[in-house]
Amino acid sequence: MPTVAAIVVAAGRGARFGGALPKQYEQLAGRPVLRWSLHALARHPRIAAIQPVIHEQDRALFDAASVGIETLPPVFGGETRQSSVRHGLEALAALRPAKILIHDGARPLIDQATISAVIDGLDGHAAVIPGLTIVDTLKRSHDDGRTIVETVTRAGLWRAQTPQGFDFDAILAAHVAHAARDMTDDASFAEASGMTVALVPGREENMKITSREDLARAERMVAAASETRIGTGFDVHRFGAGDRVVLCGVEIAHAHSLIGHSDADVGLHALTDAILGAIGEGDIGDHFPPSDQRWRGADSAQFLAHAASLVRARGGDIVNVDVTLLCEAPRIQPHRQAMRRRLAEILRIDAARCSVKATTTEELGFVGRREGIAAQAVAAVRHRVD
C-alpha cells in the first residue's frame, strides 16, 4: 500500500485558452505543460504512485506528454473538475493510499519544497493546501463591472493553490457526499465535510496556466530559473588492422580500423563524456565498464543515448553539442553532415544544435604520425534550478 499517491487532473478543455490544443498540452519551454506537472510529482521521493485523469479524446496527447514518466494508466475525467477528481479517487480506491495529493495538470511549475510541505502537513491534519496572501486591495464592483461598490478587506483571505493534500478515505468520502454541489477546489469538499484545512505557504511560481499571457509568464519564469551547464570530453583510440572506422556514428572505409572494446567511436565517446560531465554523472567508464563483456564491439550510440536519457530524467535539455575530430586521415569533410544528422538522431535534438568539426595536427604527435584518432567534445545542458 503506497503511503502517498497523487492525482493529476488534466481532463479540462481549456475554454479560456483558445488554442488548437487543450492548454495542458501546449508547449512550455519545449515540453508539454502537463509533462512538467507529472515530472515534478514523479521525481518527489515520497510519492509512490501517480494517477493521471485525462479527457478521453486526449489519450494520444497524454501518451506523448508522459513518455518515460512512470504513472498509473490514466483514467478519463467527467463533465466537471470535481467529477474528474472523483474518478481519480475511485480509480485509486483499490490501492488505498493513506494520503493523496490532488494537483492541477496546468500548474507546471510546482516545486519540490511545496510538495514536501503539503505531505509533511498531513502528519498533523487531514487536509493541507498551499496558499498565498493577497497583496492587492480588493474591490467589489456592481454587476456590470464598471463601477465599484465597496472595498473588501483582504485580511484573512488566501489564494488556494495545488497540490492539495488529504487523508485519502476522508476526501473520497467528502467528494461522494457532496457530489451534487459545485465547488472549484478539493479543499471545499473537505470544508463541507467539517474537516480542518491547514495552510502551508504557496509560491507565486506555482501559477495555474489559463491564458496565453500565463504561458508567456511561465516561460519567463522557467528561463529565469534555468542555468546552462557545460561539460567537456576527450578520447583517443589507436589504429590497428581493419578496413573501416566508425566516427560520430558514421562508418567510413579506411586503411585501418580503430581498436577498442566497443566500436571505438572516439567522437561518440568524447561526446558521451561531455554530456555526463555537464550533469556531474562521472564518465563513460562508470556507466559502461570496459570489463563488462556486454559492451564488446558495442554500437557506441547506446552510450550516447544513455547519457542523453540521464539529462532528460533530471528534467534537463541538451542545448547544443560540438565535436572536434583530430586526425590526418580519413577525410572527415565529406561525412560531416551525415555525422551531424546521426548525432541529432541519437540525442533527439535538432541537427542545427549538433556540430562536427575536424582538424589535423600538422603531422605532429601521435595523431600526426597516424597512430590513432583523438576527439574532443563540448556539450551544453539547460538545467532547471529547483
Ligand code: MG
Ligand atoms: Mg573510448
